[in-house]
Amino acid sequence: MADTTRRMLQLLTLLQSGGRYPGRDLAARLGVSERSLRRDIERLRSYGYPVAAQPGAAGYYQLDRGTQLPPLVLADDEAVAILGALAVLSATRMPGGLGESAAGVYSRIEMFLPKRLRPQVTAWRAAIEASPEHAAVVAPEALATLAEACHERRVVRFRYAVASGAGGRSGERSGDRSGEPSGERLVERTVEPHRLVHRHLNWYLLAWDQACEDWRTFRLDRIVDLTALTRTFTARELPEESASAYLAQGFTRDRTRVVVTVAAPRDDVAVALAYQHAELTPIDAATTQVEFRLDDWRWLILTLAFLDADFTIEEPPEFVAAAARFAARLAHHARPLDVSVVP
Incomplete structure (x- = not known):
């Protein structure tokens, strides 16, 4: 690589960090005169990079935001990190969503990847799997529109798919199935968007509903x-310390409290229930009390059945009875294994 090209890439890397650099400091770091630095700056501008200059004793150079996206210079670890994130997102293979856009970006960046990095990135992508059936499809344009509206504090209007007769403080219930809104009642909402939250493979909007005069969460x-x-x-003060905290609270609001005692240390239970919303309280070193808030008990019965530990359902009585009926049903349909036919 020619010295000039190498120096230009080094200069571009420095400017892309987002700081303001006095000309004297930049020239010293590049090992050139300030006159050569000015020529390099002009070259970058001719390539489409909007480099701003502030003259004078306190002057500096800074990479401005332009109207076009110029080429980016990435370090090895940055390139691998970006491609790794794109690989995870594109692995969902959900048509029309972020995964589809991520796959296109991945292919374009991969074309320019140095040979020394290709084995690492190729192995990473080949080893990744995702669960597309659980990932809701969200158009990148919708995310961009809402993010910009949050930043610029612009009111948005949309139609929202809800189950017939649905109500409550939230725009939807976390137990609702993901997917397209067809076949459901569409309600027009005009809201003040404040935050976007990604939780359990779904995107949510926290907004102030102007008609209801209250906070609502909406699944994108x-x-x-x-x-x-x-x-x-x-902008209004958030109803909780963060949008994520408010959303988590909404998952437990107006739901049945279920208490289970598990014969295992708290840390082990936390690992086993890593993807469940539950409150864990250690009773002693070997026993943990787990509190759930549910609108449907069926999934919890399955979760508890696969715990590698003894447990006792404490309350409510209705759930204790439901679990007993489910256990009896399984026992009734189970058949003893005939070990004589097992090879």
Whole structure:
């Protein structure tokens, strides 16, 4: 690589870090005169990089935000990190969603990957699997529109898919199935968007509903006909310390409390229930109390059945009875294994 090209890439890497650099400091780091630095800056500008310059004793160079996306210079670890993240996202293979866009970006970046990095990235992508049946489809355009509206404090209007007769403080219940909103009642909402939250493979919007005059959460895959209005709003104080905390609270609101005692240390139970929303309280070194908030007990019966530890369902009585009926049903349909026919 020619010295000039190497120096240009080094200069671009420095400017892309986002800081302001005095010309004297940049020239010293590159090992050139300030006159040569000015020529290099002009070359970058001719390539489409919007380099701003502030003259004077306190002057500096800074890479501005432009109207076009110029080429980026990435370090090895940055390139691998980006491709790894894109590989995870594209592995969902959900048509029309972020996974589809990620796959296209992955292919374009991979074309320019140095040979020394290809084995690592190729092995990474080949080893990754995802569960597309659980990932809700969200259009990148919808995410971009809502993110921009949150930042610019612009009111948005959309239609939201809800089950017939659904209500409550949240825009939807976490127990709802993911997927397209067809076949459900569409309700028009005008809201003040504040935060986007990614939780359990779904995207949620926390917003102030102008009609209800209260906070609501909306799942993005259930939003259609999204429009950002020109009308703006004044940001409100969030109802909890964070949007994630409010969403987590919504998952337990108006649901049945179920208490289970598990004969295992708290840390072991936490690992076994890593993807469940539950409150764990150690009773002693070998016993843990687990509290769930549910609107459907069936999945919990299955989860408990696969725990590698003894457990006791403490309350409510209805769940104790439901678990007993389920156990009796399994016992009734089970057949003893005839070991004589096993090879």
